[in-house]
Amino acid sequence: SYELTQPPSVSVSPGQTASITCSGDKLGDKYACWYQQKPGQSPVLVNYQDNERPSGIPERFSGSNSGNTATLTISGTQAMDEADYYCQAWDISTVVFGGGTKLTVL
Amino acid sequence: EVQLVQSGAEVKKPGESLRISCKGSGYSFTSYWISWVRQMPGKGLEWMGRIDPSDSYTNYSPSFQGHVTISADKSISTAYLQWSSLKASDTAMYYCATSFASGFALDYWGQGTLVTVSS
Numbered sequence: 001s002y003e004l005t006q007p008p009s010v011s012v013s014p015g016q017t018a019s020i021t022c023s024g025d026k027l028g029d030k031y032a033c034w035y036q037q038k039p040g041q042s043p044v045l046v047n048y049q050d051n052e053r054p055s056g057i058p059e060r061f062s063g064s065n066s067g068n069t070a071t072l073t074i075s076g077t078q079a080m081d082e083a084d085y086y087c088q089a090w091d092i093s094t095v096v097f098g099g100g101t102k103l104t105v106l
Numbered sequence: 107e108v109q110l111v112q113s114g115a116e117v118k119k120p121g122e123s124l125r126i127s128c129k130g131s132g133y134s135f136t137s138y139w140i141s142w143v144r145q146m147p148g149k150g151l152e153w154m155g156r157i158d159p160s161d162s163y164t165n166y167s168p169s170f171q172g173h174v175t176i177s178a179d180k181s182i183s184t185a186y187l188q189w190s191s192l193k194a195s196d197t198a199m200y201y202c203a204t205s206f207a208s209g210f211a212l213d214y215w216g217q218g219t220l221v222t223v224s225s
Contacts, residue, residue: 001168033211035151042201042218043143043151048211086151090210093165095141095153 002091004098011104018074020101022087025068030089032070034063037100038083046085047072079105108132110140110202110216117222118192125188126219128202135183136160138204141212142176142187146198154200157185192223 004024012018022032033048045054047063050070060075070089074081082105087098113127128140141156155166159178166176175188185202200219203212 031209031211033208035212037151042215043203043212044215045208045211045213048208048213052208054208054213084150088151088211094167095156095212097143097151097153100150 002089002094002096004087004089004096006085006087006098006101008099009102009104011106012074012077014079014105015076018077018081018103018105020072020074020085020087020103022070022072022098023068024070024089024096027068027070027089028066030065030091032063032065033088034061034070034072035086035088036081036083037086043086074103077103077105081105108204108206108214110204110214112200112202112216112219115220115222117224119225120192120194120223122192122223123188123190124192124221125186126200126221128185128187128216130159130183130185130204133206136180138206140176140178140185141203141205142174142185143201143203143212144170144198145201145218154187159183159185192221194223194225196221197223 035043037043046061050065051063086100136159139156142154144152154170157164157176178185202216
């Protein structure tokens with residue numbers, strides 16, 4: 001079965017750029033998307049179709065996807081961005097999630 | 107406004123059956139697939155399967171095929187997730203979600219239903 005691999009944790013200082021990666025076989029041939037989940041809340045879509053932002057998502061969230069790696073980039077990271085982030089792709093009519101990355105802003 | 111409203115928390119014993127629900131509003135319910143996602147305590151998101159409410163066609167993750175049943179009643183804009191015999195390992199938060207305006211991404215989520223299975 002298809003697998004997506006994320007680093008368990010990423011740390012960033014406020015105002016700096018955070019990059020969260022997601023790796024999968026030929027992931028660049030698929031569309032990747034990203035979700036943010038804060039404690040006790042439902043996931044929120046922050047990026048889809050590699051680099052599209054849903055309405056209401058700040059411009060500091062951007063995505064890219066090429067080769068075997070998709071990346072979510074958060075520019076000018078704020079304390080409110082501290083959360084778990086999950087990548088997701090489709091493989092043969094099946095949704096696949098990455099294991100999640102805990103972003104710490106310190 | 108697109109909304110998915112899920113049924114409330116459940117506490118069940120092993121071996122019992124359960125059906126939880128997800129009611130859509132603010133959009134054409136039959137036009138968009140509904141997915142179910144599991145999140146075990148302290149763990150990540152796992153896609154369980156999805157249903158096309160227009161004809162109740164389903165497809166499941168291999169990990170959940172045969173363990174749960176996804177159904178829908180389009181007359182009341184509601185999707186369901188059902189177990190015939192719960193296990194302690196089914197204890198988790200369950201979310202429904204739909205892909206309304208973001209291609210195949212899940213852009214609207216329910217608030218989640220916490221299922222606790224304990225003797």
